[in-house]
Each structure stands twice: as C-alpha cells, then as structure tokens.
Amino acid sequence: MNKNSNILLNHGSGGRLTHDLIQNLFFKYFDNEILSSQTDSALLKIDSKNIAFTTDSYVVDPLFFPGGNIGKLAVCGTVNDLAVSGAKALYLSIGFIIEEGFSFDDLKIIVKSIAEEAKKANVKIVTGDTKVVNKGKCDKLFINTSGIGLLQEKNKEISSGKNIEFGDKIIINGFIGDHGMAVLSARNELNFEANVESDCASLNNLIQNVLDKSDQIKFMRDATRGGVGTVLCEIAENRKFGIEIDETKLPVRENVKGMCEIFGFDPLYVANEGKVLIVVSNEDAEEVLKTIKNNSLGVEAAIIGEIINEHHGLVVLNTEISGRRIIDMPAGEQLPRIC
Amino acid sequence: MKFIDEYRNKEIVFKLVKQIKEISKKEISLMEVCGGHTMSIQKFGIPSLLPKNIKLLSGPGCPVCVTSNKFIDHAIALSKVKDVIITSFGDLIRVPGSSSSLEKEKAKGADIRIVLSSLDALEIAKNNKVKKIVFLGIGFETTAPTSAATILEADKQNINNFFLLSSHKTMPPAMTALIDEGVKIDGYICPGHVTTITGTEMYKQVVEKYKLACVVSGFEPVDILQSIYMLVKQIENNTFKVENAYKRAVKSEGNVLAQNIMNKVFEPQNDWWRGLGILENSGLAIRKKYKMFDAAQSFNVKIEETIEVKGCICGEILKGLKTPKECKLYSKVCNPVNPVGTCMVSSEGACHAYFKYNI
Numbered sequence: 001m002n003k004n005s006n007i008l009l010n011h012g013s014g015g016r017l018t019h020d021l022i023q024n025l026f027f028k029y030f031d032n033e034i035l036s037s038q039t040d041s042a043l044l045k046i047d048s049k050n051i052a053f054t055t056d057s058y059v060v061d062p063l064f065f066p067g068g069n070i071g072k073l074a075v076c077g078t079v080n081d082l083a084v085s086g087a088k089a090l091y092l093s094i095g096f097i098i099e100e101g102f103s104f105d106d107l108k109i110i111v112k113s114i115a116e117e118a119k120k121a122n123v124k125i126v127t128g129d130t131k132v133v134n135k136g137k138c139d140k141l142f143i144n145t146s147g148i149g150l151l152q153e154k155n156k157e158i159s160s161g162k163n164i165e166f167g168d169k170i171i172i173n174g175f176i177g178d179h180g181m182a183v184l185s186a187r188n189e190l191n192f193e194a195n196v197e198s199d200c201a202s203l204n205n206l207i208q209n210v211l212d213k214s215d216q217i218k219f220m221r222d223a224t225r226g227g228v229g230t231v232l233c234e235i236a237e238n239r240k241f242g243i244e245i246d247e248t249k250l251p252v253r254e255n256v257k258g259m260c261e262i263f264g265f266d267p268l269y270v271a272n273e274g275k276v277l278i279v280v281s282n283e284d285a286e287e288v289l290k291t292i293k294n295n296s297l298g299v300e301a302a303i304i305g306e307i308i309n310e311h312h313g314l315v316v317l318n319t320e321i322s323g324r325r326i327i328d329m330p331a332g333e334q335l336p337r338i339c
Numbered sequence: 340m341k342f343i344d345e346y347r348n349k350e351i352v353f354k355l356v357k358q359i360k361e362i363s364k365k366e367i368s369l370m371e372v373c374g375g376h377t378m379s380i381q382k383f384g385i386p387s388l389l390p391k392n393i394k395l396l397s398g399p400g401c402p403v404c405v406t407s408n409k410f411i412d413h414a415i416a417l418s419k420v421k422d423v424i425i426t427s428f429g430d431l432i433r434v435p436g437s438s439s440s441l442e443k444e445k446a447k448g449a450d451i452r453i454v455l456s457s458l459d460a461l462e463i464a465k466n467n468k469v470k471k472i473v474f475l476g477i478g479f480e481t482t483a484p485t486s487a488a489t490i491l492e493a494d495k496q497n498i499n500n501f502f503l504l505s506s507h508k509t510m511p512p513a514m515t516a517l518i519d520e521g522v523k524i525d526g527y528i529c530p531g532h533v534t535t536i537t538g539t540e541m542y543k544q545v546v547e548k549y550k551l552a553c554v555v556s557g558f559e560p561v562d563i564l565q566s567i568y569m570l571v572k573q574i575e576n577n578t579f580k581v582e583n584a585y586k587r588a589v590k591s592e593g594n595v596l597a598q599n600i601m602n603k604v605f606e607p608q609n610d611w612w613r614g615l616g617i618l619e620n621s622g623l624a625i626r627k628k629y630k631m632f633d634a635a636q637s638f639n640v641k642i643e644e645t646i647e648v649k650g651c652i653c654g655e656i657l658k659g660l661k662t663p664k665e666c667k668l669y670s671k672v673c674n675p676v677n678p679v680g681t682c683m684v685s686s687e688g689a690c691h692a693y694f695k696y697n698i
Contacts, residue, residue: 006446016676192455257340263455264378321352321560323384328695331675335429335453 010332014226039159041085050151052087057144065186067197071110075117076202078147083204084220086155095129095144102140121202161219168218168307169285171278173292174300176228177256177270194259201274206295213291216281223275229268231277232315233329243315245305265334346559355564356388363571368394370659373530374401375558381692383560396659399513402478403430403685405612409645410506411436416640417473418449425451426460427475430685437646457489464501473634476505480536483507483623484597487604490632502634511541512621518549522658526552526570531585538593542581550579557585614654653680656689663690
C-alpha cells in the first residue's frame, strides 16, 4: 500500500519524494561521477577550461504573476543555477512547448521578457527549439532553458560545499517566501489575494559582487522550490557539522507571514526565485553582508545562522521564543491545513 | 504581525516559564485536544522550555487524524463516480484509506480539488452545473457550522449539485471517553477554536465528574504557557475548575448563532473515531430535511472493505497512552512521505509533528 505505482504531483515538489525519485531512478540509470556530485550545475572540464552546465524546465501556473512571468523566470532560474555554482553565466538555450490555440500576444509579452531579462543578466540566447502540441496536451506553455558558464579555478569547490567549516555564517539576501505566495495568490484557486510580488530576479551580478569581495565563499544555493528550509537540510545532510538558525533573523514580509499563518504554511518551505543562501567564513561574513546589502537585490539581507559542531547532519531552529526545534526536509508540497 | 507578535513576546514567555517552574512540584500530564495546539507547541519548541515534570500529550484533536479508513474509502468510491468533483481540505488528501488515498486517485485522473472552506466548494458547484460537487466535511465544532451554513445557502439558492459527506464530530464525548478508557492525565488544555463556538459550559462535566483541570487556551506561545501556568496552579492547589485563558475570542456562552445553524442542519449520531472506536452521540449527521445534500444518501456506491493497518498504534497515541516514538512503525516504515497512520499524515497529527519538530 505504500508503494506508488503512479507519479504523484508530490514527486515534483522538490521535497523528499523528488529526492527519492532522483536517487532511485535517474541516478541509477544515468550513473556517472559528474551527475552524482549533485551540484546545481554540472562542472565540466573541456580543453582545460572549467565549464558549468545546467538545465531547468518551467511550468509555472499561472504564466503571469505579480513580479514576473514564465519567460522572466526561465532566464533567472537558469542564470541563478550557474551563478550559485560560482560560474559566470554566458549562453542560454531555450525550448518552447506551446499548446495549440495559445495567444500570440501573450507569447510576445513572454518572449520580450525573456529578451529583457537576458540583457539584464548579460547572457545571450544562442539556440532554441519550438514545438506546438494539440490542445489539452500541455497547459498553455512550457519552457526549458539550458545554460553554460565559465568557472574560475578558485571557485571550483563552491558547489560541493566541501570547504564548509564550524563557525561559518549563513547569509540570505532578503525576504523569503515571496514567490510562492505571489503565485499562490495569482492562481486564485484559494480565493485569496495578498499584495505580494514574486522576487524573481537574476542574481548573477549580486553573486559576482560577493565573489569579488571574498575568497571565503564556501557554498551557495538558490532557494527555489522547497524553500530555504530544504536548502539548509541539503547543506547539512550526511555532513559532520550541524546548522543553527535564528528564527528572529529570518527576513519574512508581514503579509507573507500573515498568509502563511492562515494557510498553516511555514515560510521556510515556501518557494523563492531570487534568493540565495551563502555560506561564508566567520571573518568575511560582515563584509560580505555589507556588499550584498549594497546591491538592490540584497537590501534586506541578513546573517541567519551558523555552522556548528553539534547535532551533526541536522538543522536546528531557535524559535522566536527561544524554544528549539528541528528543520526537516519537507515530505512534499505544503497543503493548506484544515484549521 | 500586529495582535500576534504581542503573544510571541520573548520576555513574557520567559516570565511565564519562570512562574511555571516556581509553582510546579508534581509530576503531571496535560493533554491538548486540538491540532492547532499540537502544531503550535511543536513549532515554537514549547516542550524544550518546560520543566521535566510537566509532560504534554496530544489527544484526538486533529480532525484528519480521527477520520476513519471507511470515510476515506467512501470518498475514494465517490471520486470514481462519473461527473463527481471531490472538494477537500488540503491535508486530508494524503490520508491513506484501506488501499489507496485521494492523492493517488487524483494521479489516476479523479477530479479532486483542495478548498479552504465548504463555501468555496459551493462556488465550484455554481460554476460547474453539470458536475456533482462533494465536499468532505471533517472537523469539530469549528468547521461544522460552516458546513451547515453551506447547506442552508445551497438550499436557499436552489443549488442541487452540492453534497456533503459528513464526518463532522463533536469534542466533549471524546474528552470524557478518554478518561473512561483509563487515560491518566491531570488536565486538559481545552481547544480554543472549538470553545469559541460551543462556549465553556461543556467542560463542567469533565471537571466535576473526573476532577480534572480545564483551561481554554489560545494558540500563541504566551496563550499556551499562560494556560499551562493556570493548569499547574489548579493541580498543585487541588482546586479544579473551568478557566478561560482565551477571553479575547471565547465567550462563556460561545457563538449562539453558529450553534443554532449547526443544530438546524445536523443531529447527533454515534460515530467512529480512529483509536477510540464508536462514541455515543459524537458525530453529526445531516437531518432528514436536508437529506438531498447528503452525499452518503445521494450516491449509491460500493465501498471497499475496510482494512486497518497492523502494528499502527495511532489509537494509543491519540489516547495519550503512548508517544509516537514507542511505535514500531514510526520513522522507518511510517513517515511523512509514506504515512501509515493518520497521525503521520496531517501536519497537525502527533506523529507528524514529532517527526518534523522534535529534537
């Protein structure tokens, strides 16, 4: 009875089921040393150059939401996956799967956003593909983007997090949970409107500032689906250190907090599209924080926690009333609670 | 958040914890019977603040957790009927029935939608005239009035494609049944939301008959700690009474309007609780006058034979006789990804909360 014979929505939630699917099916059959390092981008060596390579598909519903649309998201997401690997994003590919009958005007708006965001992020879209499928065979529009970037030798270990040590600090570049709540509210299924915009943004300039400032950046990951909580668990999982997070330091907007209260969500697990978690040495933490705060995408940045020599492999949250609890990887997408 | 942050104030929390420690001498067990309390207690890490002699237990307060396999099986059978849309509170869809769950049926193609209220389900009914919309009515005196109001509204607007499958329950029978079953507790942290509707009168029998402390509590850390303080005080002094620590929401007479609506649509029936069995007059059945809205009577479906899972001790956990960690299935076999028992499914369930938050 516990075996799933069909794919559930939950397999795509970024939580435990997604991890199981990847481990037990994809890794099993695609097994190679580059893939198994499980970094945000694959790190390749071609002709003595370090190349980062990544891909992502975008199926967001609705296509347009406060703060962005699927096109902008498709650029930001892939650019960010390269940037958090420590690479300089250079080129993107783009693939469209379009449902028959989709509005030409909407497509134009989306393509324009793609071009604008690519320009802003200083990447070129150099190849692409278009497929149109029968009505009902996909939901309006799906986009896939892949990207490659160049990686300097000194940044090679960032995506593995190998150099993380006790005492390192964890920084987030601003308010968490905005994207998830903006999309949820735009979806209108739950008859709920919150005045919140998606944080969807390309973080490569901000990350470049950080890398220019410090050579003590130990790890970075963009906290998208699954939220900050999931990334923290991924950092600590199977490692010989623990993570301690201070709930009072977590930047959460009042309206996002309020929406989370009503739905019974934990903002730690709500999706972001413009947030990066940075692990940096204690010595450089304040300077790096200052650098992030000087960037328009990092004004609300904060040091939220620390790598410690206790409860190895676990993330512990000091709650706002000084209680303590574990942050665990979510089993799946958060569901609105009954009461 | 205004009006919430005040109740999460660290200094007040510390002060209350200090006061509790000063007066608390006896080894005591306090039980909460509301999923919202379970969540709050774990989310804020309240047990880590309390002295070791105060044990907090989670009772049958999570509506999802006390829902029977049979109800899920019934809902699954309905989801297979042509043109039926099942509407449900979010956390119910992962609850395992005898052989499947609503989440799995959705993956196979059943039309199952998450709503925040039965009134949202009524909207779906209005917008999908050719479909039949079944709302899965679970919950105590908190959600039952809204379900009742939805039926009255459907009746008023002549909407004939909305149906309720009622598994609504009332809280007092469970609170007395637990004690009759031999559960050893010293006091109840009484459910704030339920009492907002029912009023505080109904706890008098618990206090008088069983000599237990009863304090109605809100859901923020300061509310809960204040209630614990008041409970400890009653127990230490051997003076048992019903006290209200949630006066900003709960009036002693409750919400009379909601009570009337509930009584108009529902009548008491014996009902089955997971872990507790059948409790007399603990369920809410739809009255004859509104039977055209009763999904149980309007659809003739074959419900599969109920199979209860072996080894699952949800029942004992709900009764507060055992903690989740004492269950053989806990963590290894039964976890939030593959929940076996209902206590692991809902984020309000004791096992789920333990799994997620306990250190």
